[in-house]
Amino acid sequence: MSLLPVDEALGAILARVPAVTSEAVSLSDALGRVLAEPLIASHDQPPFDASAMDGYAMRAADVGEGVWLKVVGTSQAGVAFSGSVAEGEAVRIFTGAPVPFGADTVIMQEEAVREGDNVRFIVPARFGHSVRPKGNDFATGQMLVPRGTRLTPMQISVAAAANAATLSVARRPHIHLMATGDELVAPGTPLGPDQIVASNSFGLAAMLAPYAQTIEDHGIVGDDIDALRSRLADAFAAEPDVLVTTGGASVGEHDLVQDVLKELGVSLDFWRINMRPGKPLMFGTRGRTLVFGLPGNPVSAMVTAMVFIKPALRAWLGYAAPDRWRLPLAGETPPNSARRHFMRAQLLHGSAGPRLLPISQTDSGHTSSLANADMLIMQPEHDPGQKEGSVVEALPIDEF
Structure with missing residues (x-):
């Protein structure tokens, strides 16, 4: 059997990945999730012309050297000035507060001289200065975060600002792991003369965790066909989205995984890849479960997972492949x-x-x-x- 080129193998795997399915999660649970639907603004932000600083709002045309304006009220965040600003008038205003009707600029309080109900300014006025126009941050109907984006604190912040209590994100797969080999023992076990500490499942669990809803480790199974059949049958009974085995992926006398997978109904697409490290990689399906049989050597297992499983999981989530x-x-x-x-x-x-x-x-x-x-x-x-x-x-x- 000839070795399958890497790109062909990856293409065959991606063709088996199901379409993205979505679920709604609260903002507090959205960190690290991938958007299944774009976040669209449902209102303007700010929803009104707002002051960018503490100071005074007035008409720019009324400001001049030595000119006093009458302070007719106050506008603060959450409590807007209810009237309008006429010629010769000003309103005390605070950061984030609505700019009153009639006013077209704001001058900071450090550049104002206040005496009783009157105020003058030591700098000229600039039309629109320190005013955040309505919709300056985002406008109704604007796409704020596109589909396929992995949500960071910055995207969650803008979602909250857009008044989105929940977000539609891609459902993450349930992933099961299993290591095989008579020589393997769990970390922390005193080593016998012919034993090796099992590392694959721990490395793979850490690598795949950001993509997974759950990861279940079925432990180590020795090179016994009955034990392997029983443990794999138990794993399939849980109907995982992805099953990853390590070891036994070749065709040696003790490499039993391929035969047992076929016996349990797995349809293998391929099992040898033209790459190093990691030539004896198996991939197939059983129902809706994607099955990866990785080599037992730890570098081969980790590299093949990076090259094949991670892209499959990114596709599962609708997340774009990273640039090389x-x-x-x-x-x-x-x-x-x-x-x-x-x-x-x-x-x-x-x-x-x-x-x-x-x-x-x-x-x-x-x-x-x-x-x-x-x-x-x-x-x-x-x-x-x-x-x-x-x-x-x-x-x-x-x-x-």
Whole structure:
């Protein structure tokens, strides 16, 4: 069976991702969620011409050197001046208060001289100065935040200003994880002579958490076909949106996952990808569940999750794919093989701008080098190698 190109594999996965479904959440629960419908302003903000500072509102044409105006009232936030400003009059005004009818400018209190009910100004008036026009922030019908935006505190703030108590956001998937392998033990377990600490599910849970409604870890299953069948059947019974297994994705004597998945009704689209690290990647579906079988080597598991699962989850949420970075190299890259190489690299910041320093370590079990990486350089198939200063494409590792 030939190796499937990375782009074809990703396209096949994205074709299986369901359309975005929405749910309403309160503003207090909206942080980090992705808008399923655009936020549209239902009123003008400010809803009236408002003062931008504490001072006095008047007609600009009435202000002159040594000219006294009569103070006829006060306008403050929440309690507007009920009358209008006529020739020779002024109104004491506070920040955020409605500018009275007839007034067309505001002068700050530090530039005013007040004596009883009269006021004059030590600066000339400027028409419209310190007045926030009605609808200056946003106007009725204006789109404030587009669909597909991940909500940050700034977007939640403008939603509150737009009087939106709830927002329509994309429903997040329920994700289940399972690790396989006789050699694996949980972190914190005293190690036997043939044992390895399981890290995949912990790294994947942390990576996928921003996209998930829930993440359930089914733990470690040994290389026993009956135990594996039972544990996978239990996982499918919960009807997860996404099931991710690690280990057993190849075709060795102890790589049982593929056979059991097929036995349990999973329709596999593919299981070998033309990439490194991470060639033995499986993908298929069972009903509405997307099934990913990742390699057991921890770097391979994390890289394939970054390259394939994260884009699938972004599509699930209606969130746009991130732009690929194009940055110069801070060191040369070696020639590549026939498989696309996702090369670990550090992002360096210097006087000449950001650059990528390739990490020479390529072992798919070398977790410390991945922990020290900021980016994955996407080295094309049969690339002859690039010299320092060459511009290459890369994916950020720690990005939503």
